[in-house]
Amino acid sequence: MNKQILKKITSNQLFIPLMALILLAVINLINDPGFFKVTVGTNNAGNPVLSGYLITILDYGSELAILAIGMTLVTAASGGQDISVGATIAIAGSAMLRVLCGGNSRPETIKAPIIVAFLVACIVGMLCGAFNGMLVAIFKIQPMIATLILFTAGRSIAAWINNNELPIVPDPKFAYFGGFIPGIPIPTTVFIVIACIIVIAIVLKYTNLGLYTQAVGINENSSRLNGINPTFIKFLSFVILGLCVAVAALIKVSRLSTINYSVIAKDIEMDAILAVALGGNALSGGKFNMWASILGAYVIQFLTTTLYKFNVQSDALAAYKAVVVILLVIFSAPTVRDYMTKLTKQLPMFRKEAA
Template sequence: MAIVKTLIRTPWFWGLVGIALLLTVNTLKDPTYLAIGINSTTGLLAGNVLDILRVSAPIIMIALGMTFVIATKGIDLSVGSIMAVGGAAAMETLRAVDGQSPFGAMFIAIAVALLIGALLGVINGLLVAVVGLQPFISTLVMMLAARGIARVITGGQNTNATNAPFREISNGQILGLPTSFVLAIAIVVVVSLIMRRTALGLMIESIGVNPAASRLAGIRPRPILITVYVLSAVLAATGGLFTVSEVMTVDVSGTGYQMELDAILAVVIGGTSLAGGKFSILGSTIGALLIATLNKTVLFLGVSAAATPAFKAIVIVLLVLLQSERVRNYVLRLGRRRSRKEVVA
């Protein structure tokens, strides 16, 4: 019973419940939904579950970066646009270095995309930490500016490129799992180790809980805030690389469009409070998987485009209600009443 109570009070547990319920609904419609087979064309494993893991990779990246921003009582509305910038930079770089070693061209494209993302993150950090603008305003400005930068990079056109190793980032597999998902999980593990094995994670949380007390304790908020926004932008650019590598095309208007909303939802579902303070990397990762499963479910069930936002809103509201302390206490009280009735009987 103690384990059940602990799980009920854990926000990310309800994310797992939501994933299980969505998969159950899909399986009821098609009993073969969870089946995994061999693609006759590529010879790789194929199935809906693998598709969910693949599309979850960019969401995991932007949710991971958003986690630390929100932990400082901030918000980053520019991650979707920075995804487009990263994808645009990669595609244009691959076109520019076409003819060189495929692996060399891939690494150059990745480096350019991440560097541009880091520069945009520095600007966000400076506007918030040094200039003193509200994170909502500064990142909203960057959201608009970055989308414009993506258009400038590509000349306003959707850009495609050819590079076999780069394409394998999303279309390849490692031990039967999508390469992009494996890379995303590896990045999550590395970032988790950095945050929990060094003082950085603790300083981020302290700034979110009480900035004034953090200063008195000798913590300098400005470098931490700049670091957080740079990390968010670099991870967003990485998400953009995962997205464009799937089709080897960047859509300057569509790539990363409204992805910042998915990132915020994933973080909140995972248990990180918008009020700042403690964060949950595991929770944000599970939240991202839930969002990916929800997006896939919407398409699988054939929900119309007009009704899609309402359908997603209903699912997310129900999940947030399950995370509510009042609702959890109500569930526990029902459990106690049933236990007493069984004893009496």
């Protein structure tokens, strides 16, 4: 019975991200129990807000969780990853600012409603996703190579949209999406990610998107014989990721009410890919667990916040995350899994049970 219970627990896809989360929690608890302290303070506008490391993780992990939703579908359907996510955020964010500020980088009032600017960003994000999807699905280009185009040129395109200027949105309400709504102490990003999770949960439950995506990722030819259009499914997954990118762009740009083309969302695509991998999803495509990817996103943000807590320089963060990637790749290797299975069988408790 002990062996069966252990096997059931360890085989669950949520096991690895949960163990990583527990490990990080224990490390921070030992180092500084105050890490988990949440306090109520006031922001610059005098409104009550919650603050603390846990709130930071929930806040900044939300935009990564939103990206992980789209990245999971792209990975499952195409067996590859989109490395242009950060650059596409810059493009969608720049388009949003162009609509809000018009041709003036320092307007006295916004030139269009915020909802209109956001819808434009959604269209731009989906068009970028459609471009990547077309290269992958129709022209059969490997996803990482196909998305390298926007990865290279995206930030230049974003700067061109606003004539290389840095527009500033004058309406304080725009800052609510990346900050706090007056009277509500919880970050707005938490509500945005909850809305996104509800939408994807409904889509996966009441449509065949999840089933078709996995079928295409597992065996494209077999899925075609079963009446599924692999080209459309791959294309659609990139478009959905483009929509997720637009939501993340709204949050990113809203935080400062402006944009820095070279810095905004820098390397966030790596975190999104790592979230998918940490969730136990095969980066070669096929079966996926959306909830594991979302949990993986918050684990990555937990790791990032922990590293900052230990005074690790921002330039060195990538090196520490690279170690996590290496460990994930090693533990997911078939030879290592077989070795761990044999090692488990040699434990005294299991030998006694076998006898």
